Amino acid sequence: MEKLELIAPCHFGLEAVLKREIQDLGYEIINVEDGRVTFAGDASAICRANVFLRTAERVLLKVGSFKAVTFDELFERTKEIPWEKYIPEDGKFWVAKAASVKSKLFSPSDIQSIMKKAMVNRMKQHYHIDWFEENGASYPVRVFLMKDIVTVGIDTSGVSLHKRGYRQLSSKAPITETLAAALILLTPWKKDRIFIDPFCGSGTFPIEAAMIAANIAPGMNRSFTAEEWTNLIPRKLWYEAVDEANSLIDDDIEVDIQGYDIDGEVVKAARENAREAGVEHLIHFQERAVKDLRHPKKYGFIITNPPYGERLEEKSALPALYREFGESFKKLDSWSAYMITSYEETERYFGRKADKNRKIYNGMLKTYFYQFLGPKPPRRKKYPEI
Known part of the structure; x- marks a missing residue:
């Protein structure tokens, strides 16, 4: 199976706990930064990480990382990502969240709209169509800018992993x-x-x-966005x-x-x-x-x-x-x-x-x-x- 890079965000200050969890699942750690751990795995790692990790907020499939200090640069570099490798012709895709720290580009809404345009531009050329129905599986993109380095991932989890599915009722100040x-x-x-x-x-x-x-x-009693990604993850891996x-x-x-x-x-x-x-x-x-x-x-x-x-x-x-x-x-x-x-x-x-x-x-x-x-x-x- 193809080696993938996966990013697991977590609470600031608890990266070491998540790192140990990922290692216990048998995956190689690539990088530990404030609030996230990057690790290597295959398609089955997406399933196992979502089901087993107790301390990750979500699991992202990393699709690109580059430097951008202007919106033109952001557009061109986003367009270089092989989106067609991940998102099928009928896929529903959007930039669900953009966050920026100590970067020249800091407006989340501008980052989101420019990246969406770049994705459409790239996929138009590949699929040879002008209009995307977007009536298939969802591929929400999340992007994080840190000191002008843009990291792009597709969210495999959907609803945050703290939603185990058991907490129907909560008190005034619940802890996640x-x-x-x-x-x-x-x-x-x-x-x-x-x-x-x-x-x-x-x-x-x-x-x-x-x-x-x-x-x-x-995560064994809930569903995940990537369960619908049959182009990337065979259903049997979830089972x-x-x-x-x-x-x-x-x-x-x-x-x-x-x-x-x-x-x-x-x-x-x-x-x-x-x-x-x-x-x-x-x-x-x-x-x-x-x-x-x-x-x-x-x-x-x-x-x-x-x-x-x-x-x-x-x-x-x-x-x-x-x-x-x-x-x-x-x-x-x-x-x-x-x-x-x-x-x-x-x-x-x-x-x-x-x-x-x-x-x-x-x-x-x-x-x-x-x-x-x-x-x-x-x-x-x-x-x-x-």
Whole structure:
């Protein structure tokens, strides 16, 4: 099969997690940049990356990269890309998104319209027609300019990969599924350790933890734009990827994953979402305030997304909330706590300085992933077999 270059965008600050995921799938990393990882693969890699990657926002098929500082240059270089190799005569094609950073060309709408004209121009010459019906499969193009270097990709995913298909109901400030999975994978949590989210909201952290524990691929119950690209990807490759995902599921496992929230309606929604994800039997949800957080066992993990107080009227409640959280955590002997928040007084009211801190952009919002580390559990003794 032909070698392709694929680009997987992700949250800024979490590139290393995505890189490891791609390597675990068996693909060669070409480049790691802010907010994206480029890797090599064949047509089956498009299917497997979409089905298996937990932390990528989407998967793009890279079709070109060039320098352009004028719109004429952008037009000519876009026209040089062999679009007919990717888009059939009846294909629906458009520049769905353009982003520009530190580049001479910075107007997204102008970039989009000029590139579309160049694509039409090229394909007119190849297909010898003046009008494209565009009534076939969709080929949305995404373009990114960084310091005048234009990178062009066709989006294979369609709806962003954080839309797993299980979250029918969400709370006020939900964390995306891809970000939740990436943050869990940043920690040393494993399925044999206790996991609690005391601000579980719509249940995203516990659900993603349960899917990781049961080895349920995040994309196996949704569709992707490139499923219609029968000119590039044989249908059987999609079936093979889903069959592989099915064969790897292990949901007969024993886990202790819990989600609490003070709002009973939100807890109901979280249960419904867990049912949709097929992991309801692996999670215990409960209506409970953070001041009532407790557990008899040692060496557990708290991974959570507490309220940030983005709305002014909620800001005044944050000191007491974070103080209660800190006091509950103090009583949990040997536990570790990880929280993502934009609240700048977190450490002050939590009552402890974080052992590690990582800046992560949640959309346009600058947040920090505070890590309060407990001791490692003692190694289990291995007895010789008799």
